[in-house]
Amino acid sequence: MNLGLQGKVALVTASSRGLGKAIAMELAREGSRVAICSRSRDRVEETAAAIRRRTNAEILALTGDVSQGDDISRIVEQTITQWGRIDILVCNAGGPPSGPFESFDDVAWMRAFETNLLSVVRLVRAALPHMDRGGRILTIASSSVKQPIPGLILSNTMRAGVNGLMKTLAEELAPRGILVNTICPGRIATGRLQELDQAAAxxxxxSPDAVQDRVVRQIPLGRYGEPEEFARVAAFLASDANSYVTGATLLVDGGMVKAL
Ligand SMILES: NC(=O)c1ccc[n+]([C@@H]2O[C@H](COP(=O)([O-])OP(=O)(O)OC[C@H]3O[C@@H](n4cnc5c(N)ncnc54)[C@H](OP(=O)(O)O)[C@@H]3O)[C@@H](O)[C@H]2O)c1
Structure with a gap:
């Protein structure tokens, strides 16, 4: 299948590691030009160099914190200065901390809101004026939009908001030819997952291994997913090959979530 990603301009946020990096790599492999960002200049430049080496693609390495409105405006502006438009926007951010309800004060709730929900609002608002027909917006959420995860109340709450936002945007932006989808990892082997397993342990x-064994028993495919497996689904949704999926909330979870 020809995905039609050659020459596209993509902005993938929070992409020096983990799922964001894997998506940037996959889009670059398919011939897109990709702007990546994270809070650490060293990490994002290292990742940009690694993607260039593997794919020969044009990669723009940007530093910024997606919980900050000014940083988002700057990241979008720098992408536009470089390439003049955005065809694909992938909204991603680091996940909020785990813990029970009573462990979080207003500051923690506001931080989770700014990082995981308001960042999506701000990214879409900043990028939209530069997106034409054929544009694609993807947000990385979590399987918790279908089945809340114990101990992750901040994430469970913000992801539900993101899901509502994306579903509404899908309808609003359909007349402009822009497709909007939410992609939900179950358990994909990244640094974030290691941290969560460690915290649960x-x-x-x-031990973290005992936590992993227990989780894996609930996954019909019997293992954690690989970032590349997640990224291939994202690349399809972001591509011209996807011409009729919008407003979807797609699980990439090896069958873990039992809800219909
Ligand atoms: N992996 C899973 O199975 C899974 C499951 C459910 C949900 N998720 C969610 O999916 C998202 C990505 O997860 P992941 O597993 O790829 O995480 P990860 O391995 O921890 O990677 C997070 C990436 O985001 C960047 N980042 C973090 N906070 C940022 C911020 N405020 N501004 C800009 N960049 C930021 C990090 O770089 P810097 O540190 O350099 O900024 C890093 O590149 C998270 O929201 C996570 O909660 C993941």
């Missing part, structure tokens, strides 16, 4: 006084 500490809470329960067991």
């Amino acid at each position: 500490e809470r329960e006084g067991i």
Whole structure:
């Protein structure tokens, strides 16, 4: 299948590691020009160099914190200065901390809101004027939009908001030929997942391996997913080959979520 990603301009946020990096790599492999960003200049430049080496694609390395409105405006402006338009916007951010309801004060809730929900609003608002017919917007959420995850109340709450936002945007932007989808990782082997397993292990006084064994037993495919497997789904949704999927909330979870 020809995905039609050759020559597209993509902005993938929070992409020096993990799922964002894997998506940037996949889009670059398919011939897109990709702007990547993260808070650490060293990490984002290292990742840009690695993607260039593997794909020969044009990669723009940007530094910024997506929880900050000014940083988002600057990241979008720098992408436009470089390439003049945005065809594909992939909204991603680091996940909020785990913990029970009573462990979070207003500051923690506001931080999660700014990082995981308001960032999507701001990114779409900044990028939209530079997106034409054929544009694609994707947000990385979580399987928790279908089945909340114990101990992740901040994430569970913000992802639900993102899901509502994206579904509404899909309808509003359809007449402009822009497709909008939410892609939801179940358990994909990244640094974030290691941190979550470690936190669960500490809470329960067991080893991270024991946590992983227990989780894997709930995944019909019997393993954590690889970032590349997630990225291939994202690349399809972001591509011209996807011409009729919009407003979808797609799980990439090896069958983990049991809801219909
Ligand atoms: N992996 C999974 O199975 C899974 C499951 C459910 C949901 N998710 C969600 O999917 C998203 C990506 O997860 P991941 O597993 O890829 O995480 P990860 O391995 O921890 O990578 C996070 C990436 O985001 C960047 N980042 C973090 N906060 C940022 C910010 N405020 N502004 C800009 N960049 C930022 C990090 O770079 P810097 O540190 O350099 O900024 C890094 O490149 C997260 O929201 C996570 O909660 C993941």
